[in-house]
Amino acid sequence: GDSVTQMEGPVTLSEEAFLTINCTYTATGYPSLFWYVQYPGEGLQLLLKATKADDKGSNKGFEATYRKETTSFHLEKGSVQVSDSAVYFCALILGTYMNTGNQFYFGTGTSLTVIP
Amino acid sequence: DGGITQSPKYLFRKEGQNVTLSCEQNLNHDAMYWYRQDPGQGLRLIYYSQIVNDFQKGDIAEGYSVSREKKESFPLTVTSAQKNPTAFYLCASKGGRVTDTQYFGPGTRLTVL
Numbered sequence: 001g002d003s004v005t006q007m008e009g010p011v012t013l014s015e016e017a018f019l020t021i022n023c024t025y026t027a028t029g030y031p032s033l034f035w036y037v038q039y040p041g042e043g044l045q046l047l048l049k050a051t052k053a054d055d056k057g058s059n060k061g062f063e064a065t066y067r068k069e070t071t072s073f074h075l076e077k078g079s080v081q082v083s084d085s086a087v088y089f090c091a092l093i094l095g096t097y098m099n100t101g102n103q104f105y106f107g108t109g110t111s112l113t114v115i116p
Numbered sequence: 117d118g119g120i121t122q123s124p125k126y127l128f129r130k131e132g133q134n135v136t137l138s139c140e141q142n143l144n145h146d147a148m149y150w151y152r153q154d155p156g157q158g159l160r161l162i163y164y165s166q167i168v169n170d171f172q173k174g175d176i177a178e179g180y181s182v183s184r185e186k187k188e189s190f191p192l193t194v195t196s197a198q199k200n201p202t203a204f205y206l207c208a209s210k211g212g213r214v215t216d217t218q219y220f221g222p223g224t225r226l227t228v229l
Contacts, residue, residue, distance in 0.1 A: 032215045043120075043206055043220035044159075051215040089158065093214060103174075104149075104218055108158035 002027045004090050006107035013080055013114050021075040021110045023064075023090035031092040033057075033066055033073040038087045038109070047075075047088070080114045087111045118143045120221035122207050127226045129194070129201070137192045137224045139207035148190035149208040149218070152176060159206065165190055194226065202228045 007022040025031060032051040036044040048057030053068035062077045073090060090107040120141045129135045141148065147166050151159040161174030165184040179198025184190055190209075194201045207221040 034217070036220075041223070041225075043122075043222045044208075045220070046217045049215075049217065091218075093218075103161065103164065106159045111156075 002031070002092065002094050002105050004092055004105050004107040006088075006090050006110050008108075008110070010111040010113060013112070015082055015114055015116050016079045017114075019075070019077040019080045019084075019112070021088055021090075021112070023073045023075065023107060025071050025073065025090075025092050027071075027092060027094050029094050031094040033064070034091040034093070034104075035062070035064055035073070035075050036089040036091060036106075038089065040086075044089060080112075082114045082116055085112055085114045120207060120209055120219055122205075122221035122224050124224060125222065127224055129226060129228050131228055132196045134193055134195050135226065137194070137205055137207075137226070139190045139192065139221060140188055141190075141207075141209040141219075141221075142188060143209055143211075143219060144187070145209035145211050145219075146187070147210040147212070148184070149210070150174075150180070150182065150190070150192045151206045151208065153204040153206060153223075162192065162205075201226055 003026045005024050034049040035047040037047045038044045048059040050057040050066035056065045064073050064075045087109045089109045091104050093104050123138045149164040150162040160176050162180050163182045165171035171182050171184050181193045205224045208218045210218040
């Protein structure tokens, strides 16, 4: 079935370090892919998304490229800040209104802590 | 401002009681969702609704019930049949296109005493 697999955390980095959080997916069709961020005690916020192969989503210095050949959507940031400390979720949605009910499939989340 | 509101933010319940969590959106979205999040875990889908007066069970619907009488509102009732209801509950909504973003509310933390 359709699913998302994220690298397990927690991840701890020093400020200004390079960040990669791996995400791979399994889908029977052509999904749209998303990264969400969750700060402690809050709901999820959209970070970026890509709706077709080779698209690059970007926001707040974060980037992810939709790679159909490797079924991946890895999240990267060149220089992390303390304020980036949060949990990051990869997600996909697949199909049409009739086929899947617009269901999202989420990864288990990767916790990131950035230390000064 | 458009968005999703959930209330209350914190909720305490005694064992054996039913409790209802509120979710309201003014984004004019047709689809609404309820998720459960346990500490250190991902999101698990409880129920979702694509249109008014229609809803479908998600992966963990047992012990929960919902209604969708209005487009703006999608309340979740946690019944006494739910064996382990202590969790963080998130409501979300989404527009009609497949590629539309799912927007989340701030969540309700339910604790069973």
